[in-house]
Amino acid sequence: MKQDIKVSVDAVVFGYSPEEGIQVLLIKRKYEPFQKSWALPGGLVLNEESLEEAVRRELQEEAGIDLNYLEQLYSFGQPGRDPRNRVISIAHFGLVRPGDYQLSAQTDAEDVAWFNIKRIPRLAFDHKHIIDSAIKRLRGKIVYEPIGFELLDKEFPFSDLEKLYQVLLDNDLDRRNFKKRIMALGFLEEVNKTLQRKAGRPAKLYRFNKKKYFELKERGYHSDLFYS
Numbered sequence: 066m067k068q069d070i071k072v073s074v075d076a077v078v079f080g081y082s083p084e085e086g087i088q089v090l091l092i093k094r095k096y097e098p099f100q101k102s103w104a105l106p107g108g109l110v111l112n113e114e115s116l117e118e119a120v121r122r123e124l125q126e127e128a129g130i131d132l133n134y135l136e137q138l139y140s141f142g143q144p145g146r147d148p149r150n151r152v153i154s155i156a157h158f159g160l161v162r163p164g165d166y167q168l169s170a171q172t173d174a175e176d177v178a179w180f181n182i183k184r185i186p187r188l189a190f191d192h193k194h195i196i197d198s199a200i201k202r203l204r205g206k207i208v209y210e211p212i213g214f215e216l217l218d219k220e221f222p223f224s225d226l227e228k229l230y231q232v233l234l235d236n237d238l239d240r241r242n243f244k245k246r247i248m249a250l251g252f253l254e255e256v257n258k259t260l261q262r263k264a265g266r267p268a269k270l271y272r273f274n275k276k277k278y279f280e281l282k283e284r285g286y287h288s289d290l291f292y293s
Contacts, residue, residue: 073154074119075107075192077138077199078130079182080163081216083225086181086232088163089196091188092127093176098148099189101175105196107154108173120157128177129169132159134215138199146191158199160215204233211252214273222260222268252278 078090091103106127110119117135124130135157142153163179170177180186182200185193207213213229223244231238247253252274259267 069150071150071152072110073107073152074110074116074123075105075141075154075156075195076120076124077105077156077158077196078124078128078132078161079158079199079203079216080161080179081229081232082163083228085163085179086183087229088179089182089185089199090128090130090161090168091178091180091186092170092174093178094189095173095175102189103180103186104189105156105192106174106177109152110155116155117157120159124159126172127170127174129171130161130166132161134161134212135159138195138202141191141195143191154195156195156199158202160212162216162218164218207233211250211273211278214275217273220256220258220270220272223271224268226271251281 076090080088080090082088090106092106094100094102094104106123108119108123108127110116111122114122116137120135121131124132136159138156138158140153140155144151146152146154168177168179182196185196187193188196203212207230213226213233216229217225226247227238227240227243230243253271254274256270256272258270260270261267
């Protein structure tokens, strides 16, 4: 039996803001199938490119963004997931700071927008299943690797970090204990700046010392102390 299997990539890109919470990037499809439906950015892998190169190309072409953090998620190959062909998708998930980019729908995307993960519209293909898998991975990984800092401004008030973990893990924090444990990890440092928001006192700003984290990691450091 002749086989005709195509390989594609789909990108689950998460962003965060204290006002909007955890968001996922979606495009509105310009063409059939699922014309005008919301979907993940993605497309077929070209012969001369790697999977990661394909993801980055599709994100540039369809949304006008690049990623600092990107990892492979899972493969999705259920027969019939694409009405045109047998297509196996190698899904990836990435993290960005939404404020760093001006979204721009291009090529086969009619529109591009951020959606709160609790208010995702009806999606094309099996993309809701892919997003659910990515959310599960993110929630699992954020408690033992400091990937959450990729979603925050480079300098941020500690309350933004607290809210990120509270929103993502959908649970209340023991705020005093959380800060004590985070600071004890050794790679969050206070900067000599404050941020004045609409109400309250100016908030001290912090930053993640990625170099210090990797130095500790090379020495065998491991922690699941981000949350309990």
